[in-house]
Amino acid sequence: MAIESAAAVATPSYWRQQIRAGKWRQHTSGLAEGYVQCNIVILPQRYAFDFLRYCQRNPKACPLIAVAEPGDYRLAALAADLDIRTDVPSYRLFRNGTLERELTDLLALWQDDWVTFAIGCSFSFEQALIAAGLEIRNISEGKNVPMYVTNRSTAAAGAFSGPLVVSMRPMTPADAIRAIQICSRFPAVHGAPLHFGDPSQLGISDLAQPDYGDAVTIKAGEVPLFWACGVTPQQAIMRAQPDICITHTPGHMLITDLLNQHMAAF
Template identity: 60%
Template sequence: MKNESEQAIAVFGAEGLQTAALVRSRIRKGLWTSHTSGLADEHVQGNLVILPKAQADDFLLYCQRNPKPCPVLAVSNPGDRSLPTLGADIDIATDVPRYRVWRDGELVNEPTDITALWRDDLVSFVIGCSFSFEQALMEAGLTLRHVEQGRNVAMFRTNIPTQPAGPFSGPLVVTMRPLRASAVIRAVQITSRFPNVHGAPVHIGDPSLIGIADLARPDYGDAVDVMPDELPVFWACGVTPQAAIQQARPAFCITHAPGAMLITDLLNHQLASF
């Protein structure tokens, strides 16, 4: 059986893996329905939240009050499926590999196309994703185990509360990457340059201090081993809004499935602050 790296090359071709528009076109045709880590890795990827206009203002305020996990890259006009600041040909109803559909805070479906669900009052939010700083980490020589193993990054709900806005509240969700102690300072320096995609880590070391009981059992994504000479390093995660949506229980909402992101035409280095 092919691993996901081999499957990706089969779908996109080795050169196509680096081309955002080509990757989106294959996703649009339903040829790729898995996580997007490692695809078009020079390009900015985004988390997705789609809400009716009636809840959109409160959600935007929630993002503004929680910029670490919810850095907003773009907001659509109501009913508009395009996001021209992120890519000329983006169709938000077809260009994410897998969506999640929520009704009254309950997950009811995970389709690969939401065209049939689209409404004229829907507003799309694209939120920065830590996949965007992974390229910078790897260019600096840091090994990322989930990328190395072709897995989705591990994500955990914490005991750290976010700042509420309207009905939206809930715990901070984090991603975890194990790094040797000698690499941690470098990782902090590098990711600090990317505040629009979560920036520096929020916690390093003992996971129990932020309410994580078992690193082998992530709430989302895939577990990876933490070696004896490594520290778990935690960054704020754009899946945080999904936890807030579960608490707010809006009548209708659509998000991306964890790890299955929107790939934009923006380049990661364009988000670097210096």
């Protein structure tokens, strides 16, 4: 099966194998329909407790799906055949809070005291919105979702603090109301939007210039909806300046075997 024809039908295991083999390095929006995707943060154990508290204090931006034991790269709770060292299309390596480079695997870097955090991703609720007949512009345009650093602060924990990051999807007002209703069922993957309308209230000056991801078309009569985003920890990591940290590249998620429907609270 060609990769291009598999986007809507291939299993999570298929995509992890393609990523592990270096055959897919693009963003994962729209892949493995019906399955949970996760943001990833990997830290040495000495930072793990403070980062865990940071996630607990900021559940909209950092909804925890799983936390691994130190050195565990299998994360069996997420998938039977998963290897966190190879199964993300693109990783970011931070040293002392500075982005050093992007990586395609962690095999040469992996350390036995590293703790992996899997954080809920908005790509999960996108499937619920599509199932309800709503257009998701970043998917229909084949782009990575636009993400913006805001003027809102997150709750600090130890050295971890920083601004909230949001993702944006434009919709008509009627669709926006429906999206709020649908997403309120999924608190484990960011839940309902935290703002819609005027982006300047979030400190966003130009929607055409996202801090991460790609700009999307906003049509006449549409309003932008903003959800808390799992890229928020990357801002906290830059402030905390741990000597080493690994994250996913924004939009390049870990695809799990968990079903989106099981994330629903009601």
